[in-house]
Amino acid sequence: VGTGIGVLAEVINKSSDKTGIRAVANVISTSDEMIKSGTMSNIIINGITIGDVNNIKAGDSDGRLVQSFNAVTNQTGVEAYTDEKGRLNLRSIDGRGIKISVSKNQKGQDGKVAEVSVKSMNGGQKLDGKGSENYGRLSLTRLDSRDIVVMSASNAKSLYKSIGFDSSQVAKTVVNLRDTMGAFNKDVKSAAGSNYNKVVASGGAELGAGVTSLRGAMVVMDIAESAIKILDRIRADLGSVQGQMISTVNNISVTQVNVKAAESQIREVDFAQESANFNKLNILAQSGSFAMSQANTVQQNILRLLQ
Numbered sequence: 001v002g003t004g005i006g007v008l009a010e011v012i013n014k015s016s017d018k019t020g021i022r023a024v025a026n027v028i029s030t031s032d033e034m035i036k037s038g039t040m041s042n043i044i045i046n047g048i049t050i051g052d053v054n055n056i057k058a059g060d061s062d063g064r065l066v067q068s069f070n071a072v073t074n075q076t077g078v079e080a081y082t083d084e085k086g087r088l089n090l091r092s093i094d095g096r097g098i099k100i101s102v103s104k105n106q107k108g109q110d111g112k113v114a115e116v117s118v119k120s121m122n123g124g125q126k127l128d129g130k131g132s133e134n135y136g137r138l139s140l141t142r143l144d145s146r147d148i149v150v151m152s153a154s155n156a157k158s159l160y161k162s163i164g165f166d167s168s169q170v171a172k173t174v175v176n177l178r179d180t181m182g183a184f185n186k187d188v189k190s191a192a193g194s195n196y197n198k199v200v201a202s203g204g205a206e207l208g209a210g211v212t213s214l215r216g217a218m219v220v221m222d223i224a225e226s227a228i229k230i231l232d233r234i235r236a237d238l239g240s241v242q243g244q245m246i247s248t249v250n251n252i253s254v255t256q257v258n259v260k261a262a263e264s265q266i267r268e269v270d271f272a273q274e275s276a277n278f279n280k281l282n283i284l285a286q287s288g289s290f291a292m293s294q295a296n297t298v299q300q301n302i303l304r305l306l307q
Helices: 005-014 064-070 156-162 177-181 186-191 198-202 214-267 271-306
Strands: 021-026 028-030 038-045 048-056 078-082 088-092 098-103 132-134 137-142
Touching: 005 021, 005 137, 028 132, 038 064, 048 064, 064 078, 064 088, 088 098
Parallel strands: none
Antiparallel strands: 021 137, 028 088, 038 048, 038 098, 078 088, 098 132
């Protein structure tokens, strides 16, 4: 508990409000073929011994094999189920790795060796050899048009490879609203995390249109969430512009009111009366100037007499 890419996804998601990136971990092992009638001996999964499971039916039709795995889910962190093709699927519920092995079947009392119900998983990993190991797939989603950049301070290449981000391991694509009009292609399927192991990836099928699959529905929800965020930003920008326009209109209205007030005052003037007042004041001004001139003349005459 507390290991694997499930923990890595939790760490990334804690900072998603700052990075804008959301992580999803998928750790699922799938058998290469349909479950066959037979026996599986000495099953060990994530260090927990299940033991022998006998009389397994084709496709595990009675659920015997699946129940044996699910009985110890609390200890292994792994749950089992079968798909529509009758294959065994093991899913990590907390993102830890899945390691499973079995022993070769021994001869029975009739001298025959029972058929091994599940011989290999994840594209050729033999269970009765080294066993099957799967540490999952990490999917990163960013709800805008910017790139997802993974950086490391030291020894970058080996560190990237250890978490599956080597250049040869990464599947990446950009999805938009146009892609929802039909089936999501192989690139979208891979980048969305649907190709969680080699068995599923080897099928090469498309993801399916719109919400016809769980992963497709999640992709559509991501697109919708991204569109909502973009609309929120546009609405915020429009709100700012609208506020500036309202302020400008208010200023223009005030100027218009002042101009109209001045125009009203001009229109209310009695030009005849104002002209008479102007002439009267002009005559008074000229009279004042003449009086000052006469006073200066008298002053000069007095000065001459004193001389």
